Amino acid sequence: EIVLTQSPGTLSLSPGERATLSCRASQSVTSNYLAWYQQKPGQAPRLVIYDASIRATGIPDRFSGSGSGTDFTLTISRLEPDDFAVYYCQQYASSPNTFGQGTKLEIK
Amino acid sequence: QLQLQESGPGLVKPSETLSLTCTVSGGSISSGDYYWAWIRQPPGKGLEWIGKIYYNGGTFFNPSLKSRVTISLDASKNHLSLNLRSVTAADTAVYYCARQGSLATDYWGQGTLVTVSS
Numbered sequence: 001e002i003v004l005t006q007s008p009g010t011l012s013l014s015p016g017e018r019a020t021l022s023c024r025a026s027q028s029v030t031s032n033y034l035a036w037y038q039q040k041p042g043q044a045p046r047l048v049i050y051d052a053s054i055r056a057t058g059i060p061d062r063f064s065g066s067g068s069g070t071d072f073t074l075t076i077s078r079l080e081p082d083d084f085a086v087y088y089c090q091q092y093a094s095s096p097n098t099f100g101q102g103t104k105l106e107i108k
Numbered sequence: 109q110l111q112l113q114e115s116g117p118g119l120v121k122p123s124e125t126l127s128l129t130c131t132v133s134g135g136s137i138s139s140g141d142y143y144w145a146w147i148r149q150p151p152g153k154g155l156e157w158i159g160k161i162y163y164n165g166g167t168f169f170n171p172s173l174k175s176r177v178t179i180s181l182d183a184s185k186n187h188l189s190l191n192l193r194s195v196t197a198a199d200t201a202v203y204y205c206a207r208q209g210s211l212a213t214d215y216w217g218q219g220t221l222v223t224v225s226s
Binding site: 037044045046047051092100 | 155157219
C-alpha cells in the first residue's frame with residue numbers, strides 16, 4: 001500500500017500570497033497517477049489536479065501541480081478568498097487508491 | 109451532466125450491516141471507461157478509500173475493510189451499492205460514491221452521513 005504524507009498539516013497565509021503544498025509517497029507513483037482535491041466544509045471534494053500536473057475542467061490557472069515519483073507539489077500562485085479549504089492528494093496508480101491526510105489552508 | 113446521489117439509513121446499530129445505494133444519472137454505469145468508487149470521511153477527519161467496481165463486476169478493496177465490504181452494480185437501475193458488515197462506532201462517517209477513471213475521481217455524490225449507534 002502506498003502511504004501519502006502531506007505537509008504542512010496547516011498553512012496560514014493571506015490572500016495574494018503563494019501557497020505550496022507537499023505530498024510525499026512511500027513508494028514511486030506509477031505514471032504520476034496523483035491527484036489533488038479541494039474540500040470545503042459540508043461539501044464533497046472537488047478535483048483540482050490529475051496526473052500530477054493537469055488542471056481539471058474549470059480550475060483557474062493559478063493552480064498548478066508538479067512532481068514525479070515520490071514527491072509532488074500543489075502550488076496556488078496568488079491566493080484568493082475562495083481558495084481557503086482543505087486539500088488532499090490521492091494516488092490512483094495502485095490499489096488501494098490511498099489519500100493523504102490533508103493540508104488545511106487557512107486565512108492568516 | 110453526470111450526477112451521483114447516495115441514499116440509505118442514516119442510523120445503523122452496532123454489529124449490523126450498513127447498506128447504501130448510489131443512483132447515477134446523466135451517464136451509464138455500464139460504460140467501460142470508468143470505475144465506480146465508495147469513499148468515506150469520519151466527522152472532522154480525512155478521506156478513506158473503501159473500494160471500487162468496474163462495469164464487468166471486477167472489484168478492488170481497501171485491505172483494512174475487505175473482509176467486511178461488498179460493492180455491487182445494478183445496470184438495470186443504473187446504480188451501485190455498498191454493504192459494510194459488522195459495523196462499529198468507528199464506521200460512523202460521511203459516505204461518498206464517486207466516478208473514478210483516467211481523470212482520477214472526477215465526479216462525487218454529495219455524501220450521506222451514517223451514524224453507528226444503539
